[in-house]
Amino acid sequence: MSNVFFVGCGPGDPELITVKAKKLIQKADVIVYSGSLIPPPILKLCKKGKLYDAAGLVREEIFEILYKNAKKDKLVVRLHDGDPSIYGAIKEQIDNLQEKGISSTVIPGVTAFLASAAALETQLTLPGITQTIIVTRAESRTKVPKREKISELAKHKATLIFYLSVHLLSDIVTESIAGGYKKSTPVAVVYRASWKDQKIVKGTLGDIVKKIRNEKITKTAIVIVSNVIDSKTYEYSKLYDKKFSHGYRKSKIK
Numbered sequence: 001m002s003n004v005f006f007v008g009c010g011p012g013d014p015e016l017i018t019v020k021a022k023k024l025i026q027k028a029d030v031i032v033y034s035g036s037l038i039p040p041p042i043l044k045l046c047k048k049g050k051l052y053d054a055a056g057l058v059r060e061e062i063f064e065i066l067y068k069n070a071k072k073d074k075l076v077v078r079l080h081d082g083d084p085s086i087y088g089a090i091k092e093q094i095d096n097l098q099e100k101g102i103s104s105t106v107i108p109g110v111t112a113f114l115a116s117a118a119a120l121e122t123q124l125t126l127p128g129i130t131q132t133i134i135v136t137r138a139e140s141r142t143k144v145p146k147r148e149k150i151s152e153l154a155k156h157k158a159t160l161i162f163y164l165s166v167h168l169l170s171d172i173v174t175e176s177i178a179g180g181y182k183k184s185t186p187v188a189v190v191y192r193a194s195w196k197d198q199k200i201v202k203g204t205l206g207d208i209v210k211k212i213r214n215e216k217i218t219k220t221a222i223v224i225v226s227n228v229i230d231s232k233t234y235e236y237s238k239l240y241d242k243k244f245s246h247g248y249r250k251s252k253i254k
């Protein structure tokens with residue numbers, strides 16, 4: 001059966017790519033890539049393939065390129081930034097290809113929120129603070145179900161991660177506070193995580209909008225609202241506690 005590869009190539013640093021993704025890009029006959037978010041050194045890995053920038057194409061045009069070439073048994077790669085499953089619009093293409101008898105293989109990648117956490121040198125869950133991460137977006141043209149309103153999600157006091165939303169930062173702030181977060185809650189914005197021009201801006205729900213306006217960041221950023229950012233009050237993990245026994249180690253307290 002003919003096949004299309006949906007490949008994640010990571011957040012920007014060309015070394016944050018999987019070996020599988022690299023090999024597929026090197027061997028591909030055709031690559032449709034997601035515009036400006038794919039770093040040029042990764043596109044340069046493509047030695048003989050024809051490259052199409054998806055930024056200027058609509059769904060039907062992308063589908064046609066994938067379908068037509070897969071049908072000819074070419075090695076076809078749909079290259080996504082980060083991980084294809086995160087706001088990547090792959091399901092519609094996989095389903096349409098399947099209807100025409102073409103199978104798909106998905107290769108995961110390092111998504112932007114994980115590169116952002118790395119840039120912040122932090123942990124997204126901390127004992128005593130939160131054990132939950134909520135990944136979401138603020139509402140704009142793409143509607144978000146009412147039950148997932150930011151004010152509802154904020155009630156959990158989990159780590160809130162926003163894609164595609166830095167231009168809607170004031171909505172994030174208003175709704176996070178409406179949901180019960182204090183104005184002093186830490187917020188971090190990571191612009192172009194892992195790229196050479198990466199920028200980190202830290203603040204609180206009270207002052208982050210002004211800071212981001214001053215930095216003129218309007219896109220390609222992850223917003224994290226959470227008390228895990230620069231926390232001084234977390235608890236140490238149980239896993240490495242000398243009093244704690246588990247399947248691989250006995251307690252070191254006599």
Ligand SMILES: C[S@@+](CC[C@H](N)C(=O)[O-])C[C@H]1O[C@@H](n2cnc3c(N)ncnc32)[C@H](O)[C@@H]1O
Nearest residue numbers: 082083086087111112163164192193220221222
């Ligand atoms: C259409 S989504 C694609 C996300 C991608 N599939 C992923 O897993 O990272 C694009 C959004 O991802 C986020 N993004 C992508 N790359 C980023 C990076 N290097 N640093 C910060 N945010 C990034 C931004 O919020 C941007 O608006």
